[in-house]
Amino acid sequence: MLTNIMYVTVYVTDQDRALEFYTEGLGLEKRIDVPGPDGRFLTVGVPGSPVQILLWSGTAGAPGPLILQSGDLREDFEIFRRRGVTFDEPEPVDYPFGVRIEAVDPDGNRISLRQP
Template structure:
């Protein structure tokens, strides 16, 4: 068994696709009409067959309260690994990304948290090991 697709709820698929590709650097994978929305995924460039991130519409009534509660408590929806949190923090800050937590050392891990502009807080993390 392996993970093929994981999802993140977004309040605007077009804006999410722009942010996750142009700003974060992921590449589009699938874009298939699905009713009033799309099966829209992104992945790590050059990692064919790797895990895809589904930019899932946040239309279900249970989603908005869930997303709002996470954001209000400062809890990231997901976490992405990076080689250098400080470098990514600087690169993303230069692109206008709003951080809610600057690079912070937590034992063997350094993390930072930013808004993805479509309803989520995202953590980036760098591990010593």
């Protein structure tokens, strides 16, 4: 089943400017900063907290605003699908850092489900 809130997405127009605000202004720590297949993956977090804020460029393809971690995403996908959850793809997809799929809530909000 789901194990953690991995990331909460904040859409930004300038990742460097946002990084400066969240780290130097608010005192959060930079956690991840790597180029990815869909754009720069940049996160910050409160020291000691496992939850990370994803500073996502508004010009890149967007993940869901909430990203939840699964211990076994393919198994959870089958359970969720049987419960009537709607997904963007027919099956979870492998990506460079694990497995992912996007669920859609009743209001059309995308929820990213990931397994590292």
